[in-house]
Amino acid sequence: MVQSSVLGFPRIGANRELKKTTEAYWQGKVSVEELFKVGKEIREHNWKLQKQAGVDVIASNDFSFYDQVLDLSLLFNAIPERYAKYNLSPIDTFFAMGRGLQKKATETEAAVDVTALEMVKWFDSNYHYVRPTFSHSTQFKLNGQKPVDEFLEAKALGIQTRPVLVGPLSYLTLGKADKDSLDLEPLSLLEKLLPVYAEILKKLADAGATSVQLDEPVLVLDLDEKTQAAFKTAYDFLASQSGLPAITLATYFGTVVPNLGAIKDLPVAGFHFDFARNPEQLDEVASILNDNQTLSVGVVDGRNIWKNDFAKSSAIVQKAIEKVGKDRVVVATSSSLLHTPVDLESEKKLNPEIKDWFSFATQKLAEVAVIAKNVSGEDVSAELEANAKSVSTRASSNITNNEAVQKRVQSIDEKMSRRLSPFPERLAVQEKAFKLPLFPTTTIGSFPQTKDIRINRNKFVKGTITAEEYEKFINAEIETVIRFQEEIGIDILVHGEPERNDMVQYFGEQIDGYTFTTNGWVQSYGSRYVRPPIIVGDLSRPKPMSVKESVYAQSITTKPCKGMLTGPVTCLRWSFPRDDVDQKTQALQLALALRDEVNDLDAAGIKIIQVDEPALREGLPLRAGQDRSDYLKWAAESFRIATSGVGNETQIHSHFCYSDLDPNHIKALDADVVSIEYSKKDDPKYISEFLDYPNHIGLGLFDIHSPRIPSTEEFKAKIEKILESYPAEKFWVNPDCGLKTRGWAETKESLTHMVEAAKFFREKYGAKK
Numbered sequence: 001m002v003q004s005s006v007l008g009f010p011r012i013g014a015n016r017e018l019k020k021t022t023e024a025y026w027q028g029k030v031s032v033e034e035l036f037k038v039g040k041e042i043r044e045h046n047w048k049l050q051k052q053a054g055v056d057v058i059a060s061n062d063f064s065f066y067d068q069v070l071d072l073s074l075l076f077n078a079i080p081e082r083y084a085k086y087n088l089s090p091i092d093t094f095f096a097m098g099r100g101l102q103k104k105a106t107e108t109e110a111a112v113d114v115t116a117l118e119m120v121k122w123f124d125s126n127y128h129y130v131r132p133t134f135s136h137s138t139q140f141k142l143n144g145q146k147p148v149d150e151f152l153e154a155k156a157l158g159i160q161t162r163p164v165l166v167g168p169l170s171y172l173t174l175g176k177a178d179k180d181s182l183d184l185e186p187l188s189l190l191e192k193l194l195p196v197y198a199e200i201l202k203k204l205a206d207a208g209a210t211s212v213q214l215d216e217p218v219l220v221l222d223l224d225e226k227t228q229a230a231f232k233t234a235y236d237f238l239a240s241q242s243g244l245p246a247i248t249l250a251t252y253f254g255t256v257v258p259n260l261g262a263i264k265d266l267p268v269a270g271f272h273f274d275f276a277r278n279p280e281q282l283d284e285v286a287s288i289l290n291d292n293q294t295l296s297v298g299v300v301d302g303r304n305i306w307k308n309d310f311a312k313s314s315a316i317v318q319k320a321i322e323k324v325g326k327d328r329v330v331v332a333t334s335s336s337l338l339h340t341p342v343d344l345e346s347e348k349k350l351n352p353e354i355k356d357w358f359s360f361a362t363q364k365l366a367e368v369a370v371i372a373k374n375v376s377g378e379d380v381s382a383e384l385e386a387n388a389k390s391v392s393t394r395a396s397s398n399i400t401n402n403e404a405v406q407k408r409v410q411s412i413d414e415k416m417s418r419r420l421s422p423f424p425e426r427l428a429v430q431e432k433a434f435k436l437p438l439f440p441t442t443t444i445g446s447f448p449q450t451k452d453i454r455i456n457r458n459k460f461v462k463g464t465i466t467a468e469e470y471e472k473f474i475n476a477e478i479e480t481v482i483r484f485q486e487e488i489g490i491d492i493l494v495h496g497e498p499e500r501n502d503m504v505q506y507f508g509e510q511i512d513g514y515t516f517t518t519n520g521w522v523q524s525y526g527s528r529y530v531r532p533p534i535i536v537g538d539l540s541r542p543k544p545m546s547v548k549e550s551v552y553a554q555s556i557t558t559k560p561c562k563g564m565l566t567g568p569v570t571c572l573r574w575s576f577p578r579d580d581v582d583q584k585t586q587a588l589q590l591a592l593a594l595r596d597e598v599n600d601l602d603a604a605g606i607k608i609i610q611v612d613e614p615a616l617r618e619g620l621p622l623r624a625g626q627d628r629s630d631y632l633k634w635a636a637e638s639f640r641i642a643t644s645g646v647g648n649e650t651q652i653h654s655h656f657c658y659s660d661l662d663p664n665h666i667k668a669l670d671a672d673v674v675s676i677e678y679s680k681k682d683d684p685k686y687i688s689e690f691l692d693y694p695n696h697i698g699l700g701l702f703d704i705h706s707p708r709i710p711s712t713e714e715f716k717a718k719i720e721k722i723l724e725s726y727p728a729e730k731f732w733v734n735p736d737c738g739l740k741t742r743g744w745a746e747t748k749e750s751l752t753h754m755v756e757a758a759k760f761f762r763e764k765y766g767a768k769k
């Protein structure tokens with residue numbers, strides 16, 4: 001019998017229990033015992049669900065209270081001294097590393113003030129991990145035994161699990177040197193790290209684990225020779241230790257073929273590969289297996305919500321069986337299911353025709369089990385038949401086609417993606433029009449999404465308040481935000497985005513060709529989740545989406561008010577895309593919809609328009625090559641199509657966060673002003689890369705993920721440091737990103753300090769001019 005396997009299950013709970021409890025814990029509203037209890041309940045529920053669905057190989061240690069990479073940093077004691085010094089409990093140290101901590105002194109406890117570690121994109125997904133941060137003083141040792149505890153928890157329920165840990169090479173490669181140790185190369189720590197891996201694996205074996213899954217997703221990236229060679233060092237070392245569980249080395253999100261040399265002859269029990277994304281790698285990866293190694297065939301996509309095509313997947317698995325034999329093949333999800341919503345059954349409002357095309361994490365469990373049965377020769381004809389019917393109904397559905405949209409995409413010409421004049425000419429016109437001071441201050445768009453806003457939106461969605469009442473409420477919120485900004489002296493105001501549940505979902509809900517869920521939450525980072533809208537057909541904008549709110553905001557102030565939109569690439573990347581049409585086409589359709597919106601805003605008198613593209617980098621194919629250059633072309637083209645319908649006097653802004661950007665990618669967008677996340681980029685080299693960027697840049701001066709409030713002096717010191725290399729006349733002052741996840745108290749103070757610092761330099765430089 002061919003086994004079925006799931007690499008990891010969403011840990012947020014069917015009704016976001018994890019978020020609710022963690023946030024309550026942070027607010028001091030629930031005890032640590034209650035927090036741990038909810039974690040345990042979620043784990044138990046998930047394991048039982050998988051068992052019931054007939055999954056043979058079930059993961060443990062896929063749970064985390066914040067992030068699975070941060071779990072390892074805590075487990076291996078990679079805790080920078082600035083956190084360790086407070087002697088907080090392990091869970092509080094963990095949260096402090098994840099999100100920073102600022103606490104006033106009490107009679108019994110000293111004050112705490114520490115920023116969070118850097119948070120970065122997990123490969124090309126909208127999940128973010130906390131970057132391991134090493135220094136010369138990092139001393140790896142086991143700190144607790146979370147994987148063992150969770151393994152034993154499952155065992156007590158009678159469920160034998162396969163613990164999953166990020167593997168040593170991925171853990172180090174995804175990390176970085178701390179600011180006090182910039183000469184440190186993370187990979188140089190491998191020898192010190194390996195014994196600690198061996199120790200935890202040994203403990204797992206002693207607890208009864210017969211196998212473990214070590215995730216090495218870095219194998220789908222371009223790796224230098226040193227890193228490739230280090231795989232052999234690492235896995236030879238683990239194989240030389242006695243009494244460890246059997247290791248399955250798992251890769252996903254791409255093809256491993258260019259790095260085959262790194263994994264050939266590794267002494268592991270088996271490999272897992274992503275065949276949902278790269279079925280073509282089968283021949284080559286199968287050829288490197290020795291006679292005993294198992295092949296875990298990832299065919300059920302862990303990254304999308306489309307129902308699996310059983311016939312197609314079974315054929316891939318059959319081919320794997322032909323190569324290595326039935327006994328050595330496992331049918332699996334392509335990656336952890338972390339990236340998919342929990343359960344389709346909780347969606348009560350979906351059009352039934354469309355709902356039949358989808359499969360969320362819970363449904364994917366059954367898919368893996370059915371495919372395994374099918375290739376084992378069991379009779380699953382009823383399931384196969386139903387599946388074939390769903391697949392063909394979707395293929396022939398006319399919901400997905402809009403000829404007018406297709407024609408418009410075909411008629412795109414080069415002129416549509418070019419601004420009227422080059423930047424210097426635009427700048428001259430804009431300087432006259434806006435008369436901005438040096439160091440102009442602005443924010444990225446959103447202001448605190450308070451409980452009150454969410455409750456009122458919820459009432460509006462449920463129909464307990466009318467559209468008029470809701471609009472009145474939103475306008476009052478906008479007015480509060482405008483008055484606050486006027487009061488502290490911000491130069492370019494925003495309306496605060498109170499009407500938006502999320503920057504992508506909000507637009508998705510207003511664009512034809514999208515569908516959306518009511519409970520399809522997916523973890524983005526920590527306790528923050530998203531409900532990605534789903535692209536099911538050709539995309540078009542029936543009417544303006546953001547004009548009303550922006551125009552209202554501008555109508556109550558004499559200062560310039562910036563309109564904010566989410567760019568085509570980000571709308572695409574943070575949605576579940578179609579898999580029957582290429583991504584470029586979907587991006588161009590979105591670009592045209594947004595172009596209409598930009599033009600409408602412009603016509604309504606909004607002369608500063610920001611089109612956010614924080615997902616631009618995330619969409620970059622993981623490896624250098626043709627795909628990557630194609631992507632960069634159509635991504636930039638999409639942005640420019642969206643923003644080039646306006647005159648020179650209209651100032652186009654864009655915003656980027658959560659990634660190491662390449663200035664060239666940003667240049668290609670030709671935005672007049674860009675704001676980029678910067679506050680946690682400790683490496684001075686980073687800014688030098690932007691020195692020749694011709695247009696204006698706002699470098700993010702504070703971390704918006706943390707409630708921590710930087711002082712005016714701290715802002716001044718940051719600006720001073722940047723001015724050592726960056727020219728004052730191109731320098732805008734703003735936070736790292738939007739403030740929606742912050743509370744008002746810290747928002748007010750932080751922004752006030754930021755503006756004070758800007759004014760200080762304005763005077764200093766003004767005097768010099």
Ligand SMILES: Nc1nc2c(c(=O)[nH]1)N[C@@H](CNc1ccc(C(=O)N[C@@H](CCC(=O)N[C@@H](CCC(=O)N[C@@H](CCC(=O)O)C(=O)O)C(=O)O)C(=O)O)cc1)CN2
Pocket residue numbers: 126449451454455457458500501502503504505524525527528529530531574658740741
């Ligand atoms: N899509 C997306 N991806 C992104 C970002 C982003 O902003 N959007 N930012 C970056 C970081 N990621 C982030 C992801 C989520 C959030 C975030 O704030 N999420 C909110 C949910 C936002 C949302 O959809 N809110 C809805 C639903 C809110 C809600 O929970 N309502 C209650 C009812 C009201 C109440 O009692 O509170 C309920 O449904 O139970 C709304 O406001 O309408 C959260 O988890 O808290 C922030 C950053 C990268 N990727």
Ligand code: MET
Pocket residue numbers: 444445446503564612614655657737738739740
């Ligand atoms: C993740 S980027 C967020 C941009 C958006 N305009 C905001 O301020 O929230």
Ligand SMILES: [Zn+2]
Pocket residue numbers: 444614655656657736737738
């Ligand atoms: Zn941002």
